[in-house]
Amino acid sequence: QVQLVESGGGLVQAGGSLRLSCAASGRTFSNYAMGWFRQAPGKEREFVGAITWSGRYTDYAGSVKGRFTISRDNAKNTLYQQMNSLKPEDTAVYFCAAKPSLAFTLSVDPNEYDDWGQGTQVTVSS
Numbered sequence: 001q002v003q004l005v006e007s008g009g010g011l012v013q014a015g016g017s018l019r020l021s022c023a024a025s026g027r028t029f030s031n032y033a034m035g036w037f038r039q040a041p042g043k044e045r046e047f048v049g050a051i052t053w054s055g056r057y058t059d060y061a062g063s064v065k066g067r068f069t070i071s072r073d074n075a076k077n078t079l080y081q082q083m084n085s086l087k088p089e090d091t092a093v094y095f096c097a098a099k100p101s102l103a104f105t106l107s108v109d110p111n112e113y114d115d116w117g118q119g120t121q122v123t124v125s126s
Contacts, residue, residue, distance in 0.1 A: 002027040002098045002115045009120030016086050022079040022096030029077040033101040036081050038092035047108040059106045086124045093119040
């Protein structure tokens, strides 16, 4: 099991930027593909983006492609998500998740991720 702690959420105006971080501990971070998901009130948890264990490949939901960038630093056991041009519809609790995988493919299905952080709130005002 890997423990995950998100940080970096907050309140920002539309058009602004935030950078989320996800600190991992407990297992070898580089053995995991990582994902970001979000959940807005009254809605199901949805895929935002993911990155392979090496950081070589990424995948994004269409709604954030071109605005969000996922990266990781395996030496620091940390996952990042840079969010630019934020919109009010990006308001949600953002979760990072870990999936043990050394593959070069990525999953958008939250059920395939074993470990989750507690989430960090992102609120975008119009």
